[in-house]
Amino acid sequence: MRDDSKKWDAPGAPTTLEMSDGLTITPVQLARQTLLSGVDVLGRTQHPIAAWSGVVTAQTYALSLRRDRVLLVNGPALADGWHGDIAQAVSDVSDCYSVFDIRGDRAFSVLKRGAELRLDVPSKSVARLLFGLGVFLYRFEATDTFRVHVFRGQAETFFKSLKFAFPSL
Amino acid sequence: MTSHRTDRAGLIDRTQPRNFTFDGKAYRGFEGDTLASALLANGVRVMGRSFKYHRPRGPWGAWVDDPNAIMTVTLDGRSFPNCPAATTPLVEDMQARAVNAWPSAAFDIKAGLDLFHRWLGAGFYYKTFMWPDWHLFEPMIRKMAGLGDISRDAPKNYTADQVHDHCEVLVIGGGAAGLACARAAAEAGRGVVLVDDHPIFGGGLHQSVQIEDRTPSEWIADQLAAIMGAGGRVLPTTTAFGVYDHGLVGLAEYGAFGTAPHLHRMRADRIVLATGALDRPVTFAGNDRPGVMAVDAACEYLARYGVLVGRRIALASNNSLADAAEAMLTQAGAKITRISPQDGAIRALGGKQLKGLAQGLRRHEVDTVLASGGLTPLVHLWRHAGGKLDWCAARQAFLPGAAPDGMVAIGAANGTFDLDQALSEARAIGAGNASDAAARTYSLTPLWPEPGDKGRQWIDFQHDVTLKDVELAARENYVSVEHLKRYTTLGMASDQGKTSNMAGLAAMAAIQDRPLPEVGTTTFRPPFVPVPFEMYHGHHGKQLWHPLKRLALEPQHRAAGAALGEYGGWLRPGWYGTGNRGDLIRREVLSARNAAGIFDASPLGKIEVMGPDAEDFVNFIYYNTIRTLKPGNIRYGFMLTEGGIVMDDGVIARLTENRFVISCSSGHVDSVREHLEAWRQDGNNPDRIFIHDLTQQWSTVTITGPKARDILAKLPLGLDLSAQAFPHMTVQETQREETPIRIARVSFTGDISYEISIRSSRASDLWDKVVAAGEPHGATPIGIEALSILRAEKGYIMVGKDTDGETMPHDLGITIPRLKKKPAYIGDRSLHSDKANLPDRKALVGLAVGDGDKVLPTGAHIVDGTLSRSLGYVTSSYDSPTLGHPVALGLLENGSARTGEIVSVWHMGETRQATVCAACFFDPEGERLHA
Amino acid sequence: MTRYSAFTVFREGLRGQKGWDKAWRSPVPKPAYDVVIIGAGGHGLATAYYLAKNHGIKDVAVIEKGWLGGGNTGRNTTVIRSNYFYPESAALYDFSVRLYENLSRELNYNVMFSQRGMVVTAHSEPEMEMAARQVNAMRLNGVDAEFLDRDQVRKLAPLLNYGPDMRYPIHGGVFQPRAGTGRHDAVAWGFARAADAQGVDIIQNCQVLELLTEGGRCVGVRTSQGEIRASAIGATVAGHSSVIADMAQVDLPITSYALQAFVSEPLKPVLDTVVLCPPFGTYISQSDKGGLVIGGGLDRVPSYGQRGNLPMQEAVLAGLVEMMPALASVKLLRHWAGIVDVTPDSSPIIGPSGLEGLYLNCGWGTGGFKAIPAGGYLFAHLLATGHHHDLSRPFDPVRFTTGHLIDEGAASGIAH
Incomplete structure (x- = not known):
């Protein structure tokens, strides 16, 4: 094979990126992310549920991914595996997804470079294809702040996509 | 000079001159000019040559309908081919050259x-x-053939922005109707976007003296201010180039010349088409001469650029719009002669320079002929969306008929050619009301090509299609409009028939003596005007084109001098260190065999299957029986397609009764996950099976080699690593500093191996400790290239390399489940087809070469004695550092029965010999594996 | 019929092109024919031609819903090649290339088969190994093939990106010198004219509404121009084969997809061969007129809509700009789509339909154009004799029962 080390930029350490116009991209360190799957897991979660395009304000919340699956953010520690008592599959995915906050007046414009998004069309799921990557996308704490969970192996690609999209604004 | 700049202000900025050249000669225009208007202002008329006959041509139109003036424009050293002069904004230092002409458009050899x-x-x-x-x-x-030429290097700073957008009402066309409609819709509270392909809104309005008691510029400014005041958006220099399914409109927004247009993927709830109409040419002898132009084009050149296209002008029009044109041009100083082309055949006189116009025996000494055979609404986008067209006899035009979902046409695009009616129609539609049909003042006398007429009469200017060509096509029975188009190339030029289609099909109708609407139209295909490929490309190139996944341990590998490469969608170490690649890889193989190799196996699949039906499900997914697997144990197996073909191999571990981990190949994780999710919902109970892809949660460091156990023992894990307590094909879970660690004893090398998995944020710590623990033993990191050799020595396959899309599990020697496994599994039926039962199936074999022979080339075929038929091929082949001789794997017809046979191996015409052997060259007894 | 030649062109030039005959007649359908072929695309017209020429069966009607050659024959990207892996495919497609090589003279119609060669690039060492496997297979199958290194590819296709930023650097490729392009309409027109000259009735604007059956046998068709009976009926209706199969109440293992194609504005010659770069999902050639003709993969969802859509356009054209960045500022003139019938192994179906009297020639997927002469030749053989020609036998639909698939995708090591 070839040595392509130089062709691919070495991933930088995750730091906050400050664009002009107050647009910032901030890596977020969450205490825990837990994937829960089970029948009616949405109806049975005790935590506020984040769906599109509402704004999450709680510190512990569940992302609605699909009919039978949520991602619990900052929830309690749970053992991995099948929990027969509650009929749910549980996995710690804290290291599976990298999380970014994209904040600023133009945050939504940047994201629209990567997907067909509409704030006025609600959706039960926060799963999106953004810049060609499967992500979870929702608003966190403020209407101009978008939080994204992306597979850790694709975080570099996601970051680069945002950086390329930004100068076009 | 016939054409010249007048003192009419137009929309140009005369304080800002622009210098440019055309065919090597220097000229000057102004900011706001197009190449065509600036050349006309300088008295230049011949701006191009036709495609086939190299006839001299001047502009027919003033905008997108001009088929004639096509130029290659060079700016800052970069050439842009096929720029239409009529729509190319004039920029300082532009060097323009007519395409398809040498040395110049004026004198073409x-x-x-x-x-x-x-x-x-x-x-x-x-x-x-x-x-x-x-x-x-x-x-x-x-x-x-061909028009412009291109620079052979990539343009610099030429990247399209691409954005998704949405609006409630998209108004396409910013003339009077579009402006009025957009304003009414915006004031009714709708989210409006108004686009127009000109830099300055207004369409043909600039030709007017007044509109609703304002000057055109004031009126346009009023509308734009009102639209934006009500929250609407306006996009000038933006072309709606295509309408696609579900209200998706492609918008190309142009910036400075030489930059890539931006793509807006506009999803519109409602689309208002206000694209206007074009003057269609009159078909007469010599109608392609420079100086023959559309009536509307002359008015546009005057209104927008202050250019009067001629001094003595024949105005040959069949419709009521000629009066206003005559008044406007006369006022600018032209001497107008009105001609009624319907009263008798007309003929242009002169050659490169127009000398006059003859009608019957009358000669008119004119320098310019303005022609209009009536207006043709621009309905391209309507047809893209699937809208129907109706023939209107009164207007002699196809007008929008049955509407596509969510689309409406207004103004001239809808056949409403009179301004007042167009405005009231536009406002009604904008406000969401129905438009009331109003009286019309537009009138015309039908005027279509007449077969049998004398002289060469042009139908398609750019492609040199004449009336005689249409007659020939009819004579030869190419009478369907599509045959006519394709046989004569009528309408296939770079203007896509904007001027030629109507004349062509009218000619065919006349020749066949059929009503014009019965002949029909050809299909309108996007884009409305040509758009650069880059617009579709944007930023997702280079590292963002099929971007690779990145390892948590990439910094460690880079620090260790790894050569990184693409393997199965990940950027992974191929080998470590600098120097001769072969030597480095060889050294890694030997260190793995003699001590241990340390390998980043993180991309290996870690897909968990959980739930009460998990056992049945994995048993169904795998070819091998998994049901009998005990918790803590691991089994190797195949996943098959429904066709019985091996799609992945790997190990599956059972952690608990209801929890399995599928460790599929690194490059197959996404496809295996989708395979599992699909089958979970097909014939299985999705409420009792759940699939979590945790591949990226965990990173995996593999230690493989005779010293693997000693190295692992140095990590304080508190495990009994003895072969009895921790045998091959088992898994152990433990913790270190409250971090879960999973250790699987499986091997892809044939030597004792441990795959240690840990959450990815702790992987670097684990890696460093393992490397440190390995160092005293002579263990080193190894890359994929070494691993590929190690596994080939042992005869372990790589699916997709050592198998192809016909390989079934029994071809790889795993025959029992096919014969014995009772419960259903994916692919089971296909394993019993005629083809599956053939004795001469290609099976996995080893291939040995004689002493001192070189490595067999991968991709070589094994052939029969007559060298005419392929029996199989070499799939993996290496010079084994461990064994000191080449080893190879291959697929061979009836391979399992051929052990010991000498076969011919054919590669690019050369034949060698090899001996078929078992597909395992290293430790066939498995002593090292189970140590 | 006036013979086409330099001489007749010269003569007709002198007399105002008045002496040319109709290329084909527009006959009214007779109530019965020996053979009725549904679909006047390339395959249907070629079948009629070879029925007349090879088997003396001239009482033939080809009926067409729209205008002849208006389906995929007039919508494809005109590539003709036989760079196949399996002997069955190689035999079929190379037979077609050989027929194409003499087709202009045989039909007396210039179909402009331009054997400018086709290169399929390889972008890594494993891809070079697969390329070697391919070249060896082609040569063993008797098909011309060359194994190219990077510099050889560069000579053939200098427009490709050879810079260090190339996402998939070019290592080499597989070249078939005898491959090339043809003028697609001319193939339909040439076969139509030659078939018509032998007495075949080509009936345009005639839609099949229903199959006529008697005693479980197909005996004709009811059309928009009335009933037409025949002793054998052949369907060559690429894109709508499942629709005809529905009428016959047989299930075909076919899914139909839109396949988009693109052409640029005409340029002076910049590309002298056909180039396919698999990792960019894009292939390109330059037409004699100067337009760059570009194709890519299928749309992702099944459809009968013969129109393009933006997402797939972006995928194909973005790939083009990645592989040939110098074309970034070249403009797209026109794009369109055809409907292709895809079988499980992406190989065609030639054989009985399951309804007696009705035979099928379909499932050519994206590659029907290059197979027109062979498809017509072999289908004519089947219709005339009721038996397969040796070359078409492997493509009988029975293979979907026996498992004898001919899966070229499989040969490339793609398990699927």
Whole structure:
């Protein structure tokens, strides 16, 4: 094979990126992310549920991914595996997804470079294809702040996509 | 000079001159000019040559309908081919050259071709150049054809922005109707986007003196202010180039010349088409001469650029719009002669320079002919969306009929050619009301090509299609409009028939004596005007084109001097260190065999299957029986397609009764996950099976080699690592500093191996500790290249390399489940087809070469004795550092029965010998594996 | 019929092109024919031609819903090649290439088969190994093939990106010198004219509404121009084969997809061969007129809509700009789509339909154009004799029962 080390930029350490116009991209360190799957897991979660395009304000919340699956953010520690008592599959995915906050007046414009998004069309799921990557996308704490969970192996690609999209604004 | 700049202000900025050249000569225009208007202002009329006959041509139109003035424009050293002069904004230092002409449009050495026109009619090339051979003629014909030439290097700073957008109402076209409609819709509270392809809104309004008691510029500014005041958005220099399914409109927004247009993927709830109408040419002898122009084009050149296209002008129009044009042009100083083309055949006089116009015996000494055969609404986008067209006899035009979902046409695009009616229609539609049909003042006398007329009458200017060509097509029975188009190439030029289609099909209708609407139209295809490829490309190139996944341990690998490469969608270490690649890889293999190799196996699949039906499900997914697997144990197996083909191999571990981990190949994780999710919902109970892809949660460091156990023992894990307590094909879970660690004893090398998995954020710590623990033993990191050799020595396959899309599990020696496994599994039925039962199936074999022989080339075929038939091929082949001789794997017909046979291996015409052997060269007894 | 030649072109030039005959007649359908072929695309017209020429069966009607050659024959990207892996495919497609090589002279119609060669690039060492496997297979199958290194590819296709930023650097490729392009309309027109000259009735604007059956046998068709009976009926209706199969109440293992195609504005010659770069999902050639003709993969969802859509356009054209960045500022003139019938192994179906009397020639997927002469030749053989020609036998639909698939995708090591 070839040595392509130089062709691919070495991933930088995750730091906050400050664009002009107050647009910032901030890596977020969450205490825990837990994937829960089970029948009616949405109806049975005790935590506020984040769906599109509402704004999450709680510190512990569940992302609605699909009919039978949520991602619990900052929830309690749970053992991995099948929990027969509650009929749910549980996995710690804290290291599976990298999380970014994209904040600023133009945050939504940047994201629209990567997907067909509409704030006025609600959706039960926060799963999106953004810049060609499967992500979870929702608003966190403020209407101009978008939080994204992306597979850790694709975080570099996601970051680069945002950086390329930004100068076009 | 016939055409010249007047003192009419127009929309140009005369304080800002712009210098440019055309065909090497220097000229000056102004900011706001187009290349065509600036050339006309300088008295230049011949701006191009036609495609086939190299006839001199001047602009027919003032905007997207001009088929004639096509130029290659060079700016800052970069050439842009095929720029239409009529829509190219003038920029300082532009160097323009007419395409398809040399040395210049004015004097083209190929002009002589026109003398042979009688032999070069429609489709002549289908009837000749067959003998002796087409290839003899083709190169010359290719050189003759084509328009502009391109720079062979990539343009710099030429990247399209691409954005998704949405609006409630998209108004396409910013003329009077579009502006009025957008304003009414915005004021009714709708989210409006208004686009127009000109830099300055207003469409043909600039030709007017007044509109609703305001000057055109004031009125336009009022509308724009009102639209934006009500929250609407306006996009000038933006072309709606196509309408696609579900209200998706492609918008190309142009910036400075030489930059890539931006793509807006606009999803519109409602689309209002206000695209206007075009003057269509009158078909008469010599109607392609420079100086023959559309009536509306002359008015636009005057209104927008202050350019009067001629001094003595014949105005040959069949419709009521000629009066206003006459008044406007007269006021600017032209002497107008009105001609009624319907009263008798007309004929342009002169050659490169127009000398006059004749009608019957009358000659008119004019320098310019303005022609209009009536207005043709621009309905391209309507047709893209699937809207129907209705023939309107009163207007002699196809008008929008049954509407596509969510689309409405207004103004001239809808056949509403009169301003007042257009405004009231636009406002009604904008406000969400129905438009009331109003009285019309537009009138015309039908005027269409007449077959049998004398002289050469042009239907398609750019492609040199004349009335005679249409007659020839009809004579030869190419009468369907599509046959007509394709046989004569009518309408296939770079203007896509904007000027030629109506004349062409009217000619065909007349020749066949059929009503015009019965002939029909050809399909309108996007884009409305040509758009650069880059617009579709944007930023997702280079590292963002099929971007690779990145390892948590990439910094460690880079620090260790790894050569990184693409393997199965990940950027992974191929080998470590600098120097001769082969030596480095060889050293890694030997260190793994003699001590241990340390390998980043993180991309290996870690897909968990959980739930009460998990056992049945994995048993169904796998070819092998998994049901009997005990918790803590691991089994190797195949996943098959429904066709019985091996799609992945790997190990599956059972952690608890209801929890399995599928460790599929690194490159197959996404496809296996989708495979599992699909089958979970098909014939299985999705409420009792759940699939979590945790591949990226965990990173995996593999230690493989005779010293693997000693190295692992140095990590304080508190495990009994003895072969009895921790045998091959088992898994152990433990913790270190409250971090879960999973250790699987499986091997892809044939040596004792441990795969240690830990959450990815702790992987670097684990890696460093393992490397440190390995160092005293002589263990080193190894890359994929070494691993590929290690596994080939042992005869372990790589699916997709050592198998192909026909390989079934029994071809790889795993025969029992096919014969014995009772419960259903994916692919089971296909394993019993005729083909599956053939004795001569290609099976996995080893291939040995004689002492001192070189490595067999991968991709070589194993052939039969007559060297005429392929029996199989070499799939993996290496010079084994461990064994000191080449090893190879291959697929071979009836391979399992051929052990010991000497076969011919054929590669690029050369034949060698090899001996078929078992597909395992290293430790066939498995002593090292189970140590 | 006036013979086409340099001489007649010269003569007709002198007399105002007045002496040319109709290329084909527009006959009224007779109530019965020996053979009725549904679909006047390339395959249907070629079948009629070879029925007349090879088997003396001239009482033939080809009926067409729209205008002849208006389906995929007039919508494809005109590539003709036989760079196949399996002997069955190689035999079929190379037979077609050989027929094409003499087709202009045989039909007396210049179909402009331009054997400018086709290169399929390889972008890594494993891809070079697969390329070697391919070249060896082609040569063993008797098909011309060359194994190219990077510099050889560069000579053939200098427009490709050879810079260090190339996402998939070019290592080499597989070249078939005898491959090339043809003028697609001319193939339909040439076969139509030659078939018509032998007495075949080509009936346009005639839609099949229903199959006529008697005693479980197909005996004709009811059309928009009335009933037409025949002793054998052949369907060559690429894109709508499942629709005809529905009428016959047989299930075909076919899914139909839109396949988009693109052409640029005409340029002076910049590309002298056909180039396919698999990792960019894009292939390109330059027409004699100068337009760059570009194709890519299928749309992702099944459809009968013969129109393009933006997402797939972006995928194909973005790939083009990645592989040939110099074309970034070249403009797209026109794009369109055809409907292709895809079988499970992406190989065609030639054989009986399951309804007696009705035969099928379909499932050519994206590659029907290059197979027109062979498809017509072999289908004519089947219709005339009721038996397969040796070359078409492997493509009988029975293979979907026996498992004898001919899966070229499989040969490339793609398990699927």
